[in-house]
Amino acid sequence: MxxxxxxxxxxxxxxxxxxxxxxxxxxxxxxxxxxxxxxxxxxxxxxxxxxxxxxxxxxxxxxxxxxxxxxxxxxxxxxxxxxxxxxxxxxxxxxxxxxxxxxxxxxVQQVAMIEKFNPSGKRTILTLSDSSVVYLGAESRIRYPERFVGTKREISLEGEAFFEISHNPEKPFIVQTGKVQTQVLGTSFKIEAFKGQLLTVSVATGRVSVGRKENSTLTSLAMLTPGKMVSWNPSDNSTETSAIPIEEVRNLKNGTLAFTDARLDKIARDLGRWYNIKIVITNPKLTAYQLSITINGKASINGALDAITAATGLKYKISKDQIIIGQR
Known part of the structure; x- marks a missing residue:
C-alpha cells in the first residue's frame, strides 16, 4: 500500500x-x-x-x-x-x-438525444451509434440517443421505419411506439405506427418480441419470426398475427411499395405519403377493394395509378394538388 x-x-x-x-x-x-x-x-x-x-x-x-x-x-x-x-x-x-x-x-446517463422528422414525400437513412441502420419513412419521427449507454439500446418512433439492428445479446434494442414495445437482440424488421391506424410489426430476419405496456406491466402480444406480422388495434386492444412476404417487409429499404390483399384506402394513404400528394376516393364503398400489387416507388405516381385502376376497373384524375379515384 x-x-x-x-x-x-x-x-x-x-x-x-x-x-x-x-x-x-x-x-x-x-x-x-x-x-x-x-x-x-x-x-x-x-x-x-x-x-x-x-x-x-x-x-x-x-x-x-x-x-x-x-x-x-x-x-x-x-x-x-x-x-x-x-x-x-x-x-x-x-x-x-x-x-x-x-x-x-x-x-454517463446524460446523453444528448437526437430527433429526426421526415415530412410527406421524404425518406432518409440513419446510422445509429451501434452501427444499426434505420430507413425512416415519410411523415415519420424518430428519437434516439447520440450514443447508447447502460444495459439497453432504446429509441422511440412515430410513423414507419425499417430497422437493420446490429447483434448485441448483452444490450437488447427496444423501440417504443406509444403503448407498444418492440424488442430485439439483432435482426431486421419493420414498424408502422401512425396515429389513428393499426400498429403493425413485421419481421424479415431474426426474432422479434412485441408487447403492450400498461403502467409498469408489459403484456406480450407476439413473438415473431421471419415472414410474420402482428397487428394491434389501439381502439379495442385486439391483436392479430398473420403471414407477410419478406420483400414487403423490406419495401422502405428497396424503394418499393408492396401490398398483399391490402384495402384500397390503405394503398391510397401509403401512396399519398410516399409521393406527397392527397388521394381522394369518391365513394366510401370503393375503399374495400383489395389488391395485391408491387409498385416501383422510384417511378412517377402515374404508373402506380395506372396499375391500380387497371386492376380495379376504376379511373383517376389529377386535379390541382390532389388525385381523385372513382368509378368509370
Missing amino acids: KELLEKYIQDRCTPEELKKVLPYIDTPLGRKELEELLMADWEDFAPEKAEDGVAAEWQDRLTKQGGKKPGKLAMLRQSWIGYAAAVILVTSFGFYFLNREKRSKVE
Missing part, C-alpha cells in the same frame, strides 16, 4: 487506484502511514519550493485568525507553509477525483 500512497501524494493515482486509496486513508492505519510519508517528504522540503503567493496567503490567513497579530505560530519557516499547502492540495486532489468519478456516473 505504501507505493499507492506515494503515488497519491504525487498526484499520480488513476481513478481506479483512488477507489482503493481514499477509503484506506480514512482508517487510522491509513492516516498514520500517510502522515509518516508526508513527514518524510517534509524533512526534505526546501524553503525555496514554497511559492511567494502560497506563503503570502497563509501568512494572511494566520494574521486574520482571531483578528490579532500572530504569535510564534506565524513565525514558522516558509518550508512548513509550502508543506501545509502541499498537503491541502493533495487532499483536495483526492477528493476532486472521487467527486469527479461520482459525477461521471451521473453524467
Whole structure:
C-alpha cells in the first residue's frame, strides 16, 4: 500500500487506484502511514519550493485568525507553509477525483438525444451509434440517443421505419411506439405506427418480441419470426398475427411499395405519403377493394395509378394538388 500512497501524494493515482486509496486513508492505519510519508517528504522540503503567493496567503490567513497579530505560530519557516499547502492540495486532489468519478456516473446517463422528422414525400437513412441502420419513412419521427449507454439500446418512433439492428445479446434494442414495445437482440424488421391506424410489426430476419405496456406491466402480444406480422388495434386492444412476404417487409429499404390483399384506402394513404400528394376516393364503398400489387416507388405516381385502376376497373384524375379515384 505504501507505493499507492506515494503515488497519491504525487498526484499520480488513476481513478481506479483512488477507489482503493481514499477509503484506506480514512482508517487510522491509513492516516498514520500517510502522515509518516508526508513527514518524510517534509524533512526534505526546501524553503525555496514554497511559492511567494502560497506563503503570502497563509501568512494572511494566520494574521486574520482571531483578528490579532500572530504569535510564534506565524513565525514558522516558509518550508512548513509550502508543506501545509502541499498537503491541502493533495487532499483536495483526492477528493476532486472521487467527486469527479461520482459525477461521471451521473453524467454517463446524460446523453444528448437526437430527433429526426421526415415530412410527406421524404425518406432518409440513419446510422445509429451501434452501427444499426434505420430507413425512416415519410411523415415519420424518430428519437434516439447520440450514443447508447447502460444495459439497453432504446429509441422511440412515430410513423414507419425499417430497422437493420446490429447483434448485441448483452444490450437488447427496444423501440417504443406509444403503448407498444418492440424488442430485439439483432435482426431486421419493420414498424408502422401512425396515429389513428393499426400498429403493425413485421419481421424479415431474426426474432422479434412485441408487447403492450400498461403502467409498469408489459403484456406480450407476439413473438415473431421471419415472414410474420402482428397487428394491434389501439381502439379495442385486439391483436392479430398473420403471414407477410419478406420483400414487403423490406419495401422502405428497396424503394418499393408492396401490398398483399391490402384495402384500397390503405394503398391510397401509403401512396399519398410516399409521393406527397392527397388521394381522394369518391365513394366510401370503393375503399374495400383489395389488391395485391408491387409498385416501383422510384417511378412517377402515374404508373402506380395506372396499375391500380387497371386492376380495379376504376379511373383517376389529377386535379390541382390532389388525385381523385372513382368509378368509370
